Amino acid sequence: MLYALLIASALYLSRNIYILMLQLPDELAQGPIYRIFYFHLPGYLTGAACFLLTGVFSALYLRTRNWKWDSLAAAVTEVGLPFAIMNLITGMIWGRIIWGIWWTWDPRLSTALLSAAIYAGYLMLRRAIPDATERAKNSAVLGIFAFASVILTYKSNEWFRTQHPAPVLSIRTGGGTIDPAMEMMLGHNLLALAMLATVLVAIRWNQEERRREIESLRREALAY
Amino acid sequence: MDQRNFEYMCYGLIAAWGVLMIYVATLIGRERRLKSEVETLKKLIEEKSRHEA
Numbered sequence: 001m002l003y004a005l006l007i008a009s010a011l012y013l014s015r016n017i018y019i020l021m022l023q024l025p026d027e028l029a030q031g032p033i034y035r036i037f038y039f040h041l042p043g044y045l046t047g048a049a050c051f052l053l054t055g056v057f058s059a060l061y062l063r064t065r066n067w068k069w070d071s072l073a074a075a076v077t078e079v080g081l082p083f084a085i086m087n088l089i090t091g092m093i094w095g096r097i098i099w100g101i102w103w104t105w106d107p108r109l110s111t112a113l114l115s116a117a118i119y120a121g122y123l124m125l126r127r128a129i130p131d132a133t134e135r136a137k138n139s140a141v142l143g144i145f146a147f148a149s150v151i152l153t154y155k156s157n158e159w160f161r162t163q164h165p166a167p168v169l170s171i172r173t174g175g176g177t178i179d180p181a182m183e184m185m186l187g188h189n190l191l192a193l194a195m196l197a198t199v200l201v202a203i204r205w206n207q208e209e210r211r212r213e214i215e216s217l218r219r220e221a222l223a224y
Numbered sequence: 225m226d227q228r229n230f231e232y233m234c235y236g237l238i239a240a241w242g243v244l245m246i247y248v249a250t251l252i253g254r255e256r257r258l259k260s261e262v263e264t265l266k267k268l269i270e271e272k273s274r275h276e277a
Contacts, residue, residue: 017237031229036236043240082247086240093236097229196244203251210258217265221272 002202009195016189024185033097036090041169042190043086044112046197050080051119051150058143061136067212070136073143075204077122079197084116099163107156108164115149122146132215 020038027034053076061069091109092102103109122142129135157164168178169186178186 031226032233033229033236035233036240039237039240079247082243086243089239089243090236093232093239097232200247200251203255207251207254207258210262214258214261214265217262217269221265221268 002199005195006199009192009199012188012192012195016185016192020185020189024182027182030098033094036094038186038189039193040087040090040094041186042193043083043090045190046193047080047083047087048150048154049194050076050083050197050201051115051147054080054119054122054143055147058140061140062144067132067136070140071205071208071212072201073140074123074126074208075201077119077143078204079200081116081119081123083193083197084112084119088112088116104163106162106164107160108153108162111149111153111156115146115153118142118146118149132212 016038020035024035026032054073057069057073057076060066061073088109091112095104096102122139125142126135126139129138156162157166166177167173168183170176170178170183
């Protein structure tokens with residue numbers, strides 16, 4: 001099942017790249033660079049979905065004290081981080097051409113960077129606490145509160161004056177801001193990246209469970 | 225300008241894939257390390273229990 005999903009997501013992504021490179025026309029004002037958007041926004045949304053799940057799984061861990069939720073929270077956070085980094089890097093490359101600068105301390109960019117840093121901190125916290133119960137409890141609390149940074153990033157271009165482009169998706173604007181073919185392509189790439197993220201989470205979750213097995217084997221080895 | 229625009233689009237797509245590929249490589253590396261660690265610990269426990277018996 002996992003391998004089937006992996007192959008499906010790889011084929012789906014290949015199909016999307018073929019269409020966005022060879023079939024979709026250049027954007028009138030931006031030229032070819034606008035195609036970065038097909039990874040920039042889906043990367044952000046996939047990362048944000050992972051971080052939302054971090055909060056949900058962390059809350060479930062605190063409620064049930066079931067290790068499964070702690071492992072899942074760690075897995076989705078780690079998988080979400082590369083997508084958040086993808087969003088930041090592609091945004092910087094786009095900004096270099098469109099704005100003429102790699103980076104500016106604009107509210108949208110700054111909150112996105114802060115959010116990625118907080119989730120990187122979450123993963124560092126997990127490595128820093130040797131006791132499993134303490135680690136799970138502390139990281140669950142951070143996992144819940146860290147989601148505020150994702151909301152702040154999402155709403156920053158409504159709440160603050162920013163040079164980041166305004167929202168274009170019909171779901172936020174009511175339509176008329178993006179060509180339907182481009183929006184459809186965006187949806188396809190989001191789905192493909194979400195499928196890939198699901199596979200990565202499953203692999204990472206399995207590793208987290210194995211790490212727990214190693215911890216118990218270590219205790220057993222030391223008990224003799 | 226157009227050439228530079230196209231070049232940077234390529235950099236963007238390479239960066240997007242690069243980040244994911246680096247992460248997948250990290251996952252593969254960790255998978256190998258975890259497997260060997262489990263095997264080593266199991267062997268150690270087996271040896272210790274045999275020694276005690």
